[in-house]
Amino acid sequence: MDYYFRIDHIEKIGDRFIVRSGDDIYVAVPTNEKESDMQQLYYMAMYMRAQGDETIATLLPTKTGRLIGMLQGEQVSVWKIENRMQMGDIAQQLALFHRRGRTYPYAVSSRSRFGQWGELWGQRIDQLEQFWQLQVESPKKNDVDKRFIETFPYYLGFTENAIQYVVDTQLDEVPMRSDMPTICHEQFSQQTWETGKIPTDWVFDHASRDVAEWIRKQWLTARSDETIVRFLQTYEHSQSLSRFAWRMIYARLLFPLHYFQAIENYYGSEGDMRQSYAQQLRQVFDGMETYEQKLRHFHDMTTVSIPRLDWL
Numbered sequence: 188m189d190y191y192f193r194i195d196h197i198e199k200i201g202d203r204f205i206v207r208s209g210d211d212i213y214v215a216v217p218t219n220e221k222e223s224d225m226q227q228l229y230y231m232a233m234y235m236r237a238q239g240d241e242t243i244a245t246l247l248p249t250k251t252g253r254l255i256g257m258l259q260g261e262q263v264s265v266w267k268i269e270n271r272m273q274m275g276d277i278a279q280q281l282a283l284f285h286r287r288g289r290t291y292p293y294a295v296s297s298r299s300r301f302g303q304w305g306e307l308w309g310q311r312i313d314q315l316e317q318f319w320q321l322q323v324e325s326p327k328k329n330d331v332d333k334r335f336i337e338t339f340p341y342y343l344g345f346t347e348n349a350i351q352y353v354v355d356t357q358l359d360e361v362p363m364r365s366d367m368p369t370i371c372h373e374q375f376s377q378q379t380w381e382t383g384k385i386p387t388d389w390v391f392d393h394a395s396r397d398v399a400e401w402i403r404k405q406w407l408t409a410r411s412d413e414t415i416v417r418f419l420q421t422y423e424h425s426q427s428l429s430r431f432a433w434r435m436i437y438a439r440l441l442f443p444l445h446y447f448q449a450i451e452n453y454y455g456s457e458g459d460m461r462q463s464y465a466q467q468l469r470q471v472f473d474g475m476e477t478y479e480q481k482l483r484h485f486h487d488m489t490t491v492s493i494p495r496l497d498w499l
Contacts, residue, residue, distance in 0.1 A: 189249040189256030190265060197259070204259060205382065214244060215263040216387045218255060224297040225254040225264055228386040231291060231298075231370060235384075238287040241270045243384045268383040277377065278418045281401075282425035284384075285394040288370030295391040301368040302357075304435075305350045308442055312346045315339070315447065318454070331465050334472050335450060341475070342443045348496060349441035355494070356438060360431040371396045374444075376404040395432045398422065399439035406481045407445055407474070416488055423490065430491045437485060437493060443478075446471055 188194075196207040204215040218225070229246045236243050244266035249256035255264055300307070319339045322332055372379055372388045375397035379388060390396075398419075405415050422428070428436075449471045453464040483499045486492075 188258065189251075189253075190247065190258065191250060192247075200382070203382075204263070206258075206265075212268040212383075213247065213265050214268065214382055214385055215258045215261075215265045216385065217261045218264050218387065219262070220255070220264075220297070222254050227295060227298060228264075228389065229254060230293060231295070231389060232386040234291055234293075235284075235287055235370065238290070240284070240287065240384070242380075244268050244386065246386070264387060266383075266385050266387070271383070276421055277380075277401075278421035279425050280380075281375070281397060282422045285369045285371070285397070286426055289365075289367050289394075291370060291391075298390045299368070300371075300390045300392040300396070304438070304442075305353045308346055308350050308353075311447060312343060315450065316343065331453065331468060334469075338446075338472060338475070342446050345441055345443050349438050349443075352434070352438040352441055352494075352496075356431060356434040360429075360434060362431045363429040365427060366393060366429055366431050368392060369394050372400070375400045377401070393432070393435055394426070395428075395435035396439060398428070398432075399436045400444075402436070403440060403445060406440075406478060412484075412488070419488060419490075428490070430493065433489050433491055434493050437482075437489075440482060440485065441496075 192206070192208040192211065192213065194206055194208060198205050202217055206213040206215060225246070232243050232246060236245070246254060247265040247267050248254060255262060257263070258265065316339070319336065322328070322336055325332070328336070368391050371390055371392040371394060373390055401418065402415055405418075419428075449464065449468040453461060453468045456464050479499065486495060
């Protein structure tokens, strides 16, 4: 093994390995990243710990001092959980996390997504449209294929609206100091910090990314609007959201990320896993009207007035 610790117990949760070694806990995350990219995450983690957040995991080097090694036959980065999370109010903790991350003074290259939403979403929809065209022309179609073919134009429209909303926001609004890029998460939810704050989850982006993804997860799991309003109020008590930020939250919710992920998971898997993803995809199809209704009433939650879409 590439690491010095002994393995007393190991289990796989999702794509990650949770390792117990005596009283120590490690999280091993499979990765295809380069050493230089992992070094950026190491610096970000050390900076955030220096700001006072000791619940952030620390990167464990291999026996030869590399930041990426092999465990259970997979290439991984290994992170030591120094202090377990005390799950208090997640909105308050997230606002503090963003405030600290906003002062990060070094360049971030591979993990930066700031100002790139429209471009990235455009690339993603173009790729999916090409695949959709192949499905349309395919002579063999099952029930999921047919529903994908039927629903894609609907989600294409949402994506185009999301991209335009981002463009308009960047043209119309003057960003505040709180709109500077910060350390965020690829896709933040209530479960993100359950095993600790693992820097492989991080990207450098606008704070609205985390707020929007948390709301999306609440909508998809049918949590009450009161829960979301309480989250937003608590977050704003610690860190105000500008009009620019509210518009970016709405733009991100307009982009149907959950649809893209469900499609990609289904067509990228086989056997039993594909059957499991098929069920998730059907739930997305069946929840189309509910999600649209949530978007229609989002403006009731904002503390500033933001533009509405005429057709919603």
